[in-house]
Amino acid sequence: MNNYDNLQKVLKEIFEMDKADLDFGIYRIMNQKRRQVMDFIERKLPEDIKNILAQTQTKDSITLQKELEQVGKSLDDAGVVRESSPKYLALRQQLANAVDTNALEQEVFSHLANFFKRYYKDGDFISLRRYKKDVYAIPYEGEEVKLHWANHDQYYIKTSEYLKNYTFKLKDGKSVHFQLKEASTEQNNNKTQGDKERRFAIYAEQPVEVVNGELYINFTYEPQPKSVKQDDLAKEAFDVLVKAVPAEFALAFDKAPTEKDKNRTVLQKHINDFISRNTFDYFIHKDLGGFLRRELDFYIKNEVLYIDDINDRQPEFFTAQLSKIKAIKTVADKIITFLAQIEDFQKKLWLKKKFVISTNYCITLDRIPEKYYPEIAANQAQLQEWKELFDVTITTAEQLAFEPYLVLDTKFFSEEFKDRLIGEFDNLDEECNGLLINSENFQALNLMQEKYQDTIKAIYIDPPYNTDSSEIVYKNSFKHSSWLSLMHNRLIKSKMLQQENGFLFIAIDDLELFKLNELVELLYERENFYSKY
Template sequence: MTDNNSGNKQFNKLVTLLKELFQLDQPDLDFGLYRVMHARAEEISQFLDKDLLPQVKQAFSEYQTADKAEMEKELQELIASIEKADMDPEQSPKVQELRKKVAEQGVDIAGLENEVYDHLYSFFRRYYHEGDFLAKRVYKPGVYAIPYEGEEVKLHWANKDQYYIKTSEYLRDYTFTLKPGADDPMRVHFRLVDASEGEHGNVKAQEGKDRLFILVNEDFIAEEDGELVIRFEYRPATMDDWSEEAKAQATAAAAKKPPTQKNLRADAVRRVLAATDASLNPWLAELAKNHVKANGEQADYSRLAGHLERYTKRNTFDYFIHKDLGGFLRRELDIYIKNEVMHLDDIESESAPRVEQYLSKIKVIRQIAGKIIDFLAQLEDFQKKLWLKKKFVTETSWCIRLGCIPEEFYPEIVANDTQRKEWVDLHSINEIEEDLATVAYSEPLTTEFLKVNPTLMVDTLNFEEGFVQRLLEAISNIDEQIDGIIMHGENFQSLSDMQKRFQDAIHCIHIDPPYNTSSSGFLYKNNYQHSSWLTMMEDRCSSSMQLLKEEGVFVCHIDENEIERLHLLLESNGSINAGTMVWDKGAPVTGTHGIGTQHEYVLWRVKTPRIRLISAIS
């Protein structure tokens, strides 16, 4: 930042906030979107550090001749000179004239500039919080506004017009540099040894077995190809994960349970910084230095602890990507200016020069804010493109009934022990005994056994690629014979991939979403639990309805916690209410207060009112 603005408190506060918005306060992160941020960092920094202040000053330069501070200085000098001549300055016509000029025409340029910085800070701070932009149109008690276009009933929530993103996108690798911009930046990787069993890909951990980041027991740190790699596991913690040091520092009650993520983070920092390999000393020295906060202050914890906390937390909270951040912020800016900057009473009572100054301030706020919004929108739109980009299918396998497979493949199938074990686990074929119509189970299996069990399903996941290719080529018109598809993945992306092939083709969609209760709560950092849930449901329900045939039916289970909001959401998406089924669970779910929840609901929706519910069931 240049010296000429170093003393401007309001300006410095605004620039600090904007660097947080542009994520320039994290220059050491070196992966994913942060690489895009770094590519634009120079341009953004040029705007913040060199262009922003001169642009504001230039906008008010036309008032330099009427600068109140300069005019008052001139007045004091005049009074001093008159007093020096042993005359009464109050009797001087020139003093009176200059005082009148200061009162009527003087412009507090420094005050105008600070007002601009304060308004820009207030506006962007209001709509931004920890990485997300939220609608917060509350100006004072009793005065509020929501987007409304005359609908009879309007359902609105804080995260509307945003995409709900699961934390699973970031699980595997986290990279930062210890010396950003240097010839040897010293890149450090936090890397998961195996995330295949983790809570990712929309797979939920079992209740009471939340997965945590745990430093691996052996070979947890190494230098590879000139970069430092620190390895973690992502699994439920056990009592064995307590180290002696961590257990000694924990309370007696805490030590009787598996360690928390906080315990494991502190233990990981101790173990890494205590590594004895002398070749790692340069790395450890840098990691042990105090972490630097966004405001430039040094924290009372190490750089390693700061990054490890960020790594674990960013995989704890879900977040959002705005569908049209530029349009959203420009609309909100107009409302902010009209409600908080423009005061019609002031315009009516002020002189023409004052009104002109007033309008100049508004123009400057709008001009500068518009440039900032353009920068932010470009970054958010890039994230949106990444999220909406069709995802690659990472693995495909086929389940084919034995009766559809030519017998020439049977010898290879009976020789596959993995397939045999799968049938034992799923169907208990090892209990089949021989009789007049049945071939007995044996190890290995026989081709005769396969022939008399044509309904067994062969899973191509158990076979080599060459076998699978030959099998698919041997079965003619395989697409026409497929009577079911199972997709395992993030549900929004899966529904997007299905749109082209299955649009207007599905007879029935039956979903059982999270009920958004305490046991399936959304981990959004602002605790906008209902808002997060609605954002997640809106896009997925809309995509699902596009897949339905005209005579199709959409069925959704829910309980009392979200039934009203879900009903309004489906109604706002244009689906038609075909009825609601209520069923008695038998055993009520009791809470700490109130009546136990004993009923659940099945909401039925259709695309056309001509479809009767009974025809959908049949």
């Protein structure tokens, strides 16, 4: 494999060209640019490099070699000694000083491949600035102490946000959808109870459906004994689908081999991708374009432009070097622009305030007009909750007048009833003395920013301890770095809500105690600590 082939391979991996059959979410956006990206990688990229190098190389070594051979042959035919010809000697000197443009092209391809693959791993760009072999540099801005981690400039994205359907297309254009028929998720980092963990499994009651010519494959996501492995459930799902998938979707069983599994099918590939996508958390870079451009400058200064060569090189060498640097920087900037557009779009989606799916109110009966009592007393779900929570049995509407502090939950009532009841309050916000948000924590904090900024007196959080029993599962195994990014993203949002004299309490165990201490000190400064243990 030559350097250009290697660069193509790296770029196709970064742009996820192998996922052209996926038809949901960000992949739809990428598919819109896929043809443009492929045209750039396969055609424009080598043309751009060749044109840039040609601007400063009037004649490369191949052209000079051909011209030298022609002049030499003419001199031989005329019976003239080659070394007696000034023109021949001048061309030979030019050839000795010339830099092979083709060799320069290969160098540019090699540098571009090396640069991009060192920051990219399994779908994410990791901030590892390599100074030299096994030595990395960190961005330092004169702080007394610098806390740095591999994912410090990224948003940590929890998989619970993406527990959604998955779609891909077969070669004949038919769509296949994976959907969850039954799913339960633990919200807000609650652990699964007992000796169980959630696993994906085929929905045995109805594994497949065909709707309007499209295939739907049904999964469940439910607690399973820890002894039941996800890989075994995935294999079981495939065995069921071999028999259940209709013949018109037979292309789902085409081969999609890997080095380890030569018999892997398209369907097996997507089952594994679907499970992985909803199992591993990942990152979105906060400023991918700025990060890669800064790293490119560092890379060029550190690994392309060698200052020590200034005194012992011919001027032609530096002309070639400048040409090479220009080619690397120009082409890399175009690639970075493509990548940044995709990453920035994902960032906008992540930071965009999410829709509130449902809103309910808990209201004590003393605030509710008695005209609503007959409807309330007729609601069996509400009556059952009062029995379970307060051991209060209500059988008639009249009894409600003697229970003024029973709490009505509007989730048990129709939207029409809820609208009428809420309409009884002139200023609902002022009368509410508590707010409960059931959400992914970053999105909840983001939603609260405008209304609650600088108003919160005390914050108590109980984050995942990142121990073996509750370890956050990040695909690159940057265990502590991933955890720090999760905490950093959310603590910054929390701090913006606090009053100047507010308190922050964090429950943590020994494993991440010291890293958390450094992080909180970075955000709040040491003099604001009341207690660290």
